[in-house]
Amino acid sequence: MGLAKQGAATPTRRNFVRATALAALSPALAPAMAQGAPAPKSTPAKAAHALGPGFGPAPGVALLSRNENPYGPSEKAIAAGCAATEQGAYYADRSLLYLVDMIAERNRIPREFISVSAGSGEGLCAAAQSWTRDGGKIAAPALFWDTTVRYAERQGAKIVTAPMKDDLGVDLDALESIVDDDISLVHITNPNNPTGMLLDPAELRAFILRVEKRATVLVDEAYNELTDIPEAASMINLVRDGKNVIVSRTFSKIYGMAGLRVGYLMARADITARIRSNIMSWISGPGLAAAIASYDDDEFLAESRARIIEGRDMVVVAAQSHGLDCLPSQTNFAFINVKGDADVFRDRMARERIFIRGAYQGLPNWSRVSMGRIEDLSRYVSALPKAIAVK
Ligand SMILES: Cc1ncc(COP(=O)(O)O)c(C=O)c1O
Structure with missing residues (x-):
């Protein structure tokens, strides 16, 4: 198993499959995109100019803004996804059942x-709606x-x-104090995004046991596998016990499959039936194949996790050495008080082709950076002293 992948466009089978898939998408675009050449100006790819042509970061860009995991997908996931692409003429119902059984x-x-x-985003939208x-x-x-x-809000839902x-x-x-008779769903992200902080499992469990009698409690555990205590931190045992709880997981983070779009929600059968009836898409075969191939790939997961934590330690040490405060993250991102305008900080980083998040509402000085590749984080660390010289 190797973590380094997706190298140059040598004429491998993978590139052939990729080019074929692109050709199906847009015959005019395929040759240029497959080779990493700039897309023609007249195409929709123009709108994605900030990230460059094709998929993933453009050359020279340190993409540290979206909590993706650049160490994935695993080699096994890539092989399985390519093989599934060859069977892309067929709906992927059997593989969906297979993944469900594994979960x-x-x-x-x-x-x-x-x-x-x-x-998981689609399932979360379905539940919220x-x-x-x-x-x-x-x-x-x-x-x-x-x-x-916010998706549900756009359909008319009220958020408190x-x-x-x-x-x-x-x-x-x-x-708890805002959960009255009008509340139907309580949404918690644990660890939270953008803070990266994990709730005390016993406190969260006690909270849920009190609140689930009045409203469904949804716990989004997108980053669970990156915590120090994945099993203890998860609320899956409450699902198992038949409580009024939904636990959400994704293949986008530790599995490094954000672009392959596979996630899942776990809840009692009656709750799940309600979620399923609101899910709109049929899952892509290559995504399912990649998820099945990597679900039990412990070697890949351990290595991926180790690299992410190595990067996070490096960023935290650098930030602290410049007198900045970092929240205790249990995820693949860090939330840092840059003690200046976080939007200006972001823009200064962007000038060095390092892309991070800007300020969050009500928190003008806090900046989130995702754990990309070590070399990209080294660039962030080097750019830090100049970028924080803002007020
Ligand atoms: C907490 C959390 N949940 C869910 C998601 C969505 O992930 P996906 O729809 O790719 O599974 C994200 C994405 O960043 C996230 O941060």
Whole structure:
């Protein structure tokens, strides 16, 4: 197994498959994109100019803004995904069942407890939409990965938020206090994004046992495998116990498959039936194949995790050596108080072709950086002293 992959465009079978797939997508674009040449100006690829042609970061760009894992997909996932592409004429129903059975076995839950979606994002959107369709509201902390509840909001849903603790941790007491009869869904991200902080498992479990009687509690565990205590931190045992809880997982983070779009939600059969009836897509065969091939690839997962943590340690040490505060992250990103305008900081980094997140609402000095490749993080660390010289 090797972590380094996706090298130059040598005429390998993988490149052939990739070029074939691109040709199907857009015959005019395929040759240029497959070789990494700039896309013609008149194509939709123009809109994606910031990241360059094709997929992944453009040459010279350190892409540290989206919490992707550049060490994936695993070699096994790539091989399986390419093989599945050859069978791309057929719907991937059998492989979906296969993946569901793997997830069921590992989590000791029935198949009927699992809904697979195009990334966990789709399942989370389905839940947010379904739980608020009849006027129910969503309760959440003021700071979390809110993309999917904002989707429901655009359909008319109401979101109510509870303030964070002073240390930017999730305040479970404050959250509980806003769960009234109008709340149908409580959304928690654990570890949280953008803070990277993990809740105390016993406190979260006790919170859920109190609140699930009044509303469904959704725990998004997208980064669970990157925590120091994945098993203890997960709320899957409450799903197993038949509580009113949804646990969400994804192949986008530790598995390094963000572009392949596979995620899954686990919940009681009645809850899962409701989620499934709101899921819109049919999962892509290559994505499923890659997920099946990497689900049990412990060697890849351990190495991927080690590299991410090595990068995170490097970033945290560098930031602290410049007097900056970092929150204790249990994820593949770090949240740093740059003690200046985080948007200006982002723009200075961008001038060096290092892409990170800008300020979050209400937190003008906090900046999130994702753990890309070590060489990209080295560039971030080198650019740090100049970039923080902003007020
Ligand atoms: C907390 C959290 N949940 C879910 C997602 C969505 O992941 P995906 O739809 O790729 O599974 C993200 C993406 O960054 C995330 O940060």
